Amino acid sequence: MAAKVSVKSKNGKVRxxxxxxxxxxxxxxxxxxxxxxxxxxxxxxxPVKRSHSVCAQGGINASVNLKGEGDSPQIHMEETCLGxxxxxxxxxxxxxxxxxxxxxxxxDRMGVPFNRTPEGNLxxxxxxxxxxxxxxxxxxxxxxxxxxxxxxxxxxxxxxxVTDDKGVTIPGEKMVRKFEFWDxxxxxxxxxxxxxxxxxxxLKTSEIRSFVGDAVCLATGGVGxxxxxSTNSVINTGSAAAVAYRRGAYYANGEFIQVHPTAIPGAxxxxxxxxxxxxxxxxxxxxxxxxxxxxxxxxxxxxxxxFLEERYPAYKNLVPRDIxxxxxxxxxxxxxxxxxxxxxxxxxxxxxxxxxPAAKHALRNKLEGVLEIxxxxxxxxxxxxxxxxxxxxxxxMGGLWVGFEKNDRGGMKMGSPANAxxxxxxxxxxxxxxxxxxxxxxxxxxxxxxxxxGGMITGPAMASWRESVKGSAFDMDEGVFEKSAKRxxxxxxxxxxxxxxxxxxxxxxIHDELAEEMLVKVTVERKNNELDGVxxxxxxxxxxxxxxxxxxxxxxxxxxxPAVFLRHLRGMLDLAEVIVRGARARDENRGxxxxxxxxxxxxxxxxxxxxxxGKGRDDENWQKTTKAQYVGPKSAPKLSxxxxxxxxxxxxxxxxxxxxxxxxxxSLGASKEEPKGxxxxxxxxxxx
Amino acid sequence: MAQETVTLKIKRGAGTGESTWEEFSVPLxxxxxxxxxxxxxxKNPVTKGGQxxxxxxxxxxxxxxxxxxxxxxxxxxARQACSTMIxxxxxxxxxxxxxxxxxxxxxxxxxxxxxxxSKMFDALKRVKAWIQIDGSHELGAGPRVSPKDQExxxxxxRCMTCGCCVESCPNYNDHSPFIGPFAISxxxxxxxxxxxxxxxxxxxxxxMSEGGIADCGKAQNCVKVCxxxxxxTESIAVMGRETLKRALFGWLLK
Numbered sequence: 001m002a003a004k005v006s007v008k009s010k011n012g013k014v015r016x017x018x019x020x021x022x023x024x025x026x027x028x029x030x031x032x033x034x035x036x037x038x039x040x041x042x043x044x045x046x047p048v049k050r051s052h053s054v055c056a057q058g059g060i061n062a063s064v065n066l067k068g069e070g071d072s073p074q075i076h077m078e079e080t081c082l083g084x085x086x087x088x089x090x091x092x093x094x095x096x097x098x099x100x101x102x103x104x105x106x107x108d109r110m111g112v113p114f115n116r117t118p119e120g121n122l123x124x125x126x127x128x129x130x131x132x133x134x135x136x137x138x139x140x141x142x143x144x145x146x147x148x149x150x151x152x153x154x155x156x157x158x159x160x161x162v163t164d165d166k167g168v169t170i171p172g173e174k175m176v177r178k179f180e181f182w183d184x185x186x187x188x189x190x191x192x193x194x195x196x197x198x199x200x201x202x203l204k205t206s207e208i209r210s211f212v213g214d215a216v217c218l219a220t221g222g223v224g225x226x227x228x229x230s231t232n233s234v235i236n237t238g239s240a241a242a243v244a245y246r247r248g249a250y251y252a253n254g255e256f257i258q259v260h261p262t263a264i265p266g267a268x269x270x271x272x273x274x275x276x277x278x279x280x281x282x283x284x285x286x287x288x289x290x291x292x293x294x295x296x297x298x299x300x301x302x303x304x305x306x307f308l309e310e311r312y313p314a315y316k317n318l319v320p321r322d323i324x325x326x327x328x329x330x331x332x333x334x335x336x337x338x339x340x341x342x343x344x345x346x347x348x349x350x351x352x353x354x355x356x357p358a359a360k361h362a363l364r365n366k367l368e369g370v371l372e373i374x375x376x377x378x379x380x381x382x383x384x385x386x387x388x389x390x391x392x393x394x395x396x397m398g399g400l401w402v403g404f405e406k407n408d409r410g411g412m413k414m415g416s417p418a419n420a421x422x423x424x425x426x427x428x429x430x431x432x433x434x435x436x437x438x439x440x441x442x443x444x445x446x447x448x449x450x451x452x453x454g455g456m457i458t459g460p461a462m463a464s465w466r467e468s469v470k471g472s473a474f475d476m477d478e479g480v481f482e483k484s485a486k487r488x489x490x491x492x493x494x495x496x497x498x499x500x501x502x503x504x505x506x507x508x509x510i511h512d513e514l515a516e517e518m519l520v521k522v523t524v525e526r527k528n529n530e531l532d533g534v535x536x537x538x539x540x541x542x543x544x545x546x547x548x549x550x551x552x553x554x555x556x557x558x559x560x561x562p563a564v565f566l567r568h569l570r571g572m573l574d575l576a577e578v579i580v581r582g583a584r585a586r587d588e589n590r591g592x593x594x595x596x597x598x599x600x601x602x603x604x605x606x607x608x609x610x611x612x613x614g615k616g617r618d619d620e621n622w623q624k625t626t627k628a629q630y631v632g633p634k635s636a637p638k639l640s641x642x643x644x645x646x647x648x649x650x651x652x653x654x655x656x657x658x659x660x661x662x663x664x665x666x667s668l669g670a671s672k673e674e675p676k677g678x679x680x681x682x683x684x685x686x687x688x
Numbered sequence: 689m690a691q692e693t694v695t696l697k698i699k700r701g702a703g704t705g706e707s708t709w710e711e712f713s714v715p716l717x718x719x720x721x722x723x724x725x726x727x728x729x730x731k732n733p734v735t736k737g738g739q740x741x742x743x744x745x746x747x748x749x750x751x752x753x754x755x756x757x758x759x760x761x762x763x764x765x766a767r768q769a770c771s772t773m774i775x776x777x778x779x780x781x782x783x784x785x786x787x788x789x790x791x792x793x794x795x796x797x798x799x800x801x802x803x804x805x806s807k808m809f810d811a812l813k814r815v816k817a818w819i820q821i822d823g824s825h826e827l828g829a830g831p832r833v834s835p836k837d838q839e840x841x842x843x844x845x846r847c848m849t850c851g852c853c854v855e856s857c858p859n860y861n862d863h864s865p866f867i868g869p870f871a872i873s874x875x876x877x878x879x880x881x882x883x884x885x886x887x888x889x890x891x892x893x894x895x896m897s898e899g900g901i902a903d904c905g906k907a908q909n910c911v912k913v914c915x916x917x918x919x920x921t922e923s924i925a926v927m928g929r930e931t932l933k934r935a936l937f938g939w940l941l942k
Contacts, residue, residue: 031824050755108830111819111881113841120832144754145845152818159813204798233750267717267724269751373752379777508731552742558702559799561745
């Protein structure tokens with residue numbers, strides 16, 4: 001074995017890889033590294049068991065076809081590409097869909113308490129963007145159960161000894177060392193531009209130190225906190241991704257932010273009400289009479305406007321999320337419908353599914369976790385009264401740019417170091433932190449899958465990288481690492497100089513202002529003049545960031561949340577700029593990115609005198625990945641574009657008004673046939 | 689009409705240092721919860737008496753009662769700050785009232801409301817709270833499980849290591865090695881699973897030694913405060929029987 005991959009370095013250190021982030025993607029990467037015999041340092045902002053993956057509710061997609069519908073990974077792949085409006089490179093999507101059944105079986109073996117059929121098989125339910133029952137689930141808290149399963153496996157590795165190349169136990173060294181409540185503040189990059197480690201801060205003591213790693217993976221999730229109140233956890237600021245971006249990593253497709261159709265408004269966050277509610281038969285509606293003041297349950301059937309069902313007779317309430325969100329937005333904001341006067345919401349109704357005690361019990365088994373959230377936070381019984389919901393920012397399709405190597409079957413070549421590697425050599429990214437699988441819009445229940453699949457390819461990719469890279473980080477001069485740590489310490493120290501009267505800005509208020517601007521102008525509908533306004537606003541906030549006070553001058557040695565927040569706010573401002581600049585530049589409609597001037601249905605398109613009014617999706621000019629590159633502080637990112645690999649599924653119009661009945665019977669009908677429907681009436685016709 | 693407010697009375701301090709109480713007046717917004725009030729305070733860290741102070745430190749993550757991070761002692765009861773609503777049907781305070789917030793007492797305090805619950809995660813290692821799989825490679829479908837068993841295991845799997853059960857447990861403290869109800873309940877879950885069963889004995893042994901199930905004083909507080917309504921006392925009873933069987937007849941298996 002080459003010396004650089006021996007377990008111990010010359011100076012007696014155990015050679016480790018670094019994984020940052022302990023959600024599904026990070027934990028799966030750790031498991032794969034451990035299985036390859038590579039010890040890991042796992043760094044996480046929170047105890048990994050509290051990672052944002054716990055919030056996933058509905059389930060995980062896998063075409064196991066246990067309902068005899070003729071589902072297959074091929075159809076899963078096609079529907080994922082279609083759902084993503086043909087912005088995802090298709091080879092990675094193919095490999096993910098192919099691996100999905102095996103992934104669900106693995107989770108089952110790990111003890112995830114998936115719901116069962118009477119025969120004891122895994123049960124599957126429907127989700128958006130497909131007519132098949134493809135989603136395995138564990139109540140309505142599937143993310144929690146999946147995260148716990150992987151967390152338990154990683155905890156087991158915390159108890160497994162590291163052995164040297166001769167199989168002798170190295171005293172005191174375990175396969176996994178966890179660093180929880182640690183925040184990444186920089187990357188360690190050597191003179192050849194290779195990432196050799198990270199610098200991180202212990203949030204409990206504010207101590208900053210460097211970590212040496214023969215490969216580094218960021219599995220740090222999405223950027224929902226850029227929007228303040230979203231369905232995301234408070235840790236999802238994208239700070240680690242922003243660190244990488246500032247060090248030269250490309251951030252891809254930032255403008256594609258998924259807005260989930262159904263969430264409960266709250267003062268601190270917008271809580272998700274899972275798509276699985278509609279998968280189990282929940283219906284979205286508004287009272288036909290806009291002056292109706294009755295409670296939802298008192299409004300008779302014929303006075304209800306089931307607008308999704310009327311507009312999309314085939315997929316009904318299970319159209320993909322971008323479409324459902326736009327329709328709810330249009331119906332409530334533009335057409336003036338609502339649940340009751342003065343409330344900006346639509347109803348999501350499951351009361352018809354809970355008419356008998358037996359039916360209610362069955363519903364509870366499948367949806368309890370989410371219906372109980374509604375009961376606790378909205379204070380109403382969703383079994384009795386329809387829920388009031390409105391769309392909310394939910395998921396980042398974009399993320400750090402990563403590569404992949406194709407195999408001869410059109411998928412990804414397992415074990416290639418190109419997989420999941422960013423443009424910074426030695427730095428990998430996976431999970432929601434990458435941009436790889438969901439194109440312009442993610443289908444429900446594909447995120448848990450992409451996270452776990454992401455870990456499954458990233459672990460082996462890091463292992464191969466470790467063998468192919470020049471030298472090991474553990475044989476390098478320690479000076480490089482100390483220098484990086486020192487720089488980070490000095491930067492942190494500068495925060496404490498922010499105490500004079502000129503530092504009159506509160507960073508949490510700056511965040512609020514950023515979030516408000518992003519939430520109103522960079523979500524469901526985007527207008528170029530408004531986006532210009534947001535860019536100007538971010539410029540203003542960047543200036544005011546320099547005047548932010550530290551708020552807490554407690555000397556290091558103790559926890560200091562306000563000082564750490566400055567780092568995260570810096571990252572959010574940088575990534576907000578990436579999102580907005582990408583959105584401003586992209587003049588077309590694709591998935592979650594939508595400008596009314598390109599929708600032929602909208603008055604804005606008819607009034608628009610510029611080029612391409614009402615053109616919808618523009619494959620000729622825009623079927624390409626946005627890559628944002630950091631130029632410098634307070635400068636616009638440099639945008640470049642890269643063609644999308646559409647070698648497997650030919651791009652076509654997205655039509656969810658009807659599917660050929662073949663789909664339900666199990667042929668490829670729905671996904672292969674050219675749609676014959678009223679393309680014009682679709683939210684977003686394509687040009688192909 | 690004057691702005692409606694509530695007062696948050698918060699116990700503050702770092703590590704083992706002294707504690708002080710600070711009061712903050714917070715405007716009441718619709719759908720407010722304890723977290724949204726704490727968020728208001730950090731935007732304007734000034735006490736009720738008009739004194740400038742540091743923003744309060746607290747631990748939180750998902751804000752929808754599924755991650756377990758934001759447990760605090762609120763008006764004397766351990767619960768999640770996110771699902772503690774101020775107003776509305778489940779609200780805990782009316783305008784003008786005071787809400788008392790303290791960190792949990794059974795764990796080392798880090799700062800203000802943040803505590804270090806590593807001890808709980810260590811307990812999960814001790815009871816081997818995992819299924820021993822051969823590897824993550826493809827090995828075909830998992831074992832079949834009856835819907836009836838799934839309906840027992842699923843609620844147990846929702847334990848988010850939040851600490852409410854141990855905070856309320858009189859037998860869980862600095863002077864006692866008791867591992868706590870949550871860990872015993874998870875042993876029950878893993879021992880029910882078709883492949884988890886294969887290592888059931890090891891897990892039972894782990895709760896039959898010092899600090900194990902025998903240290904439960906049957907106060908039954910745990911089940912009352914569990915935010916996920918996990919049947920903790922039922923789990924302890926079931927494990928009590930299992931450990932007794934193993935104590936009586938386990939030697940036959942050796």
